[in-house]
Amino acid sequence: MKIINPATEDIILEVQEDNKESIDKKFRLLQTGQSQWARTDLKKRISCIEKFHQLLDEEKDVLAATLTREMGKPVQQSYNELNGARGRIKFFIDNAAQWLADEWITTDGATKEKISYEPLGIIANISAWNYPYLVGVNVFIPALIGGNAVFYKPSEYATLTGMAIQKLLYKAGIPENVFQLAIGKGDTGELLLQLPLNGYYFTGSYRTGKYIAEKVAAKLVPCQLELGGKDPLYVADDITDIQKVAGAALEGVVYNNGQSCCAVERIYVHENIYEPFVNAYIDQAAKMKIGDPMDPATEIGPLARKEQKEFLKDQVTDAIEKGATLLLGEKEINGRGYFISPTVLVNVNHAMKIMKEESFGPVIGIQKVKDDNEALKLMQDTEYGLTAAIYSSSFERAEAMMKQLNTGTVYWNCCDRVSAGLPWSGRKQSGLGVTLSYLGIRAFVHPKAYHIRSSN
Numbered sequence: 001m002k003i004i005n006p007a008t009e010d011i012i013l014e015v016q017e018d019n020k021e022s023i024d025k026k027f028r029l030l031q032t033g034q035s036q037w038a039r040t041d042l043k044k045r046i047s048c049i050e051k052f053h054q055l056l057d058e059e060k061d062v063l064a065a066t067l068t069r070e071m072g073k074p075v076q077q078s079y080n081e082l083n084g085a086r087g088r089i090k091f092f093i094d095n096a097a098q099w100l101a102d103e104w105i106t107t108d109g110a111t112k113e114k115i116s117y118e119p120l121g122i123i124a125n126i127s128a129w130n131y132p133y134l135v136g137v138n139v140f141i142p143a144l145i146g147g148n149a150v151f152y153k154p155s156e157y158a159t160l161t162g163m164a165i166q167k168l169l170y171k172a173g174i175p176e177n178v179f180q181l182a183i184g185k186g187d188t189g190e191l192l193l194q195l196p197l198n199g200y201y202f203t204g205s206y207r208t209g210k211y212i213a214e215k216v217a218a219k220l221v222p223c224q225l226e227l228g229g230k231d232p233l234y235v236a237d238d239i240t241d242i243q244k245v246a247g248a249a250l251e252g253v254v255y256n257n258g259q260s261c262c263a264v265e266r267i268y269v270h271e272n273i274y275e276p277f278v279n280a281y282i283d284q285a286a287k288m289k290i291g292d293p294m295d296p297a298t299e300i301g302p303l304a305r306k307e308q309k310e311f312l313k314d315q316v317t318d319a320i321e322k323g324a325t326l327l328l329g330e331k332e333i334n335g336r337g338y339f340i341s342p343t344v345l346v347n348v349n350h351a352m353k354i355m356k357e358e359s360f361g362p363v364i365g366i367q368k369v370k371d372d373n374e375a376l377k378l379m380q381d382t383e384y385g386l387t388a389a390i391y392s393s394s395f396e397r398a399e400a401m402m403k404q405l406n407t408g409t410v411y412w413n414c415c416d417r418v419s420a421g422l423p424w425s426g427r428k429q430s431g432l433g434v435t436l437s438y439l440g441i442r443a444f445v446h447p448k449a450y451h452i453r454s455s456n
Helices: 020-039 042-058 060-071 075-100 132-145 156-171 186-194 206-219 242-258 274-285 306-321 372-379 395-402 437-444
Strands: 002-004 011-014 103-106 111-119 122-126 149-153 179-181 199-203 223-226 231-235 264-270 325-328 343-346 363-369 387-391 409-412 445-453
Touching: 020 111, 020 122, 020 149, 020 179, 020 186, 042 060, 042 075, 042 132, 042 156, 060 075, 060 132, 060 156, 075 132, 075 437, 122 132, 122 186, 132 149, 132 156, 132 199, 132 437, 149 156, 149 186, 156 179, 186 206, 199 206, 206 223, 231 242, 231 372, 242 264, 242 274, 242 363, 242 387, 264 274, 264 372, 274 325, 274 343, 274 363, 306 325, 306 343, 306 363, 363 372, 372 395, 387 395, 395 409, 437 445
Parallel strands: 122 149, 122 199, 149 179, 199 223, 231 264, 231 387, 264 363, 343 363, 387 409
Antiparallel strands: 002 011, 103 111, 111 445, 325 343
């Protein structure tokens, strides 16, 4: 399998993909280690994760460069991702013991009752390329702390990062028969679905997530899906700083080259401030530095996947053919690489793909609305339900809308952010299950009920 630099289209490295024989061998290895790992003292398991947390910082320069070279993320954002991942790991380190401890429910009377939490067993973590550290640690860190063995499949677009993660986990003290890597493309993921694993945790597209859920349903094991979105942002007419809000919206659209599950993918603006907002957005977007992602000053790098460039161009063309106006974009970037410049469309509507289908790139449609009710109706007009953002000077005004939004996360005067202390979950086609928060710690363990009665 060729690892290609999306900024230059050069081959970085060729790696051997796993096959059925090698996957089965790795699975047997995990079978030998999981039960012993589950019996390992929780403090010891956490101490290994503490060492991993430290190693991510010590080796951040190499790790950031590797991530940027293989998937195109601007290098400063690669550093940001590593720092963010360390923050999430610290949350698990600090909170896992509390939420994995036995819970006494009844301590009085003849029969005492408690709940204990036991590991699932061997779980598959089929991960994503856009934030391989951030979405990865959401799963394999609490899974390992909880006493599970992990069969980790990085995306083929983040293979080298996956290999680096495995190396550092081993260096931190995680046994080889507790964490194994599955290297390859979709065929390799298919092999994991055929194994008798005890849980499946996937981050990626709705189409693939649906396929995985259907494929493993008969196993009756946990299946969590962190899928995509078509996340809306609404700008009310009572905001006081249009430039600031436009800048925040722009960052929500284009950060990580627009390749975020919770990126802003459609914007609705109250008609009273529509024109000044659009002008402010375009002014700031036009000034962004596009180019070599290894340059610390670069704000927009290449897309990770070659085919995504044509996909986005098709969305733009579809919108224009249906009456949209292109105000910014379609600037060809000289040289090689999968680059696309920030793109802005106005006079858009929900008959256009750009306002209905997931984009995953630095493109946006901005639609004028007459009031909050129209904005709410359009925000709800989607098959996805990951996040939604409202910018307003009034929390009461924003809250009235947020309560009606059928999404796992809502934002007031912010967007495109995740907190380790809050649950990360999607509704509708944005996924099943929860990561992060105490719920994301308990997502990797089974509860067991104890009824304890003395024989006296």
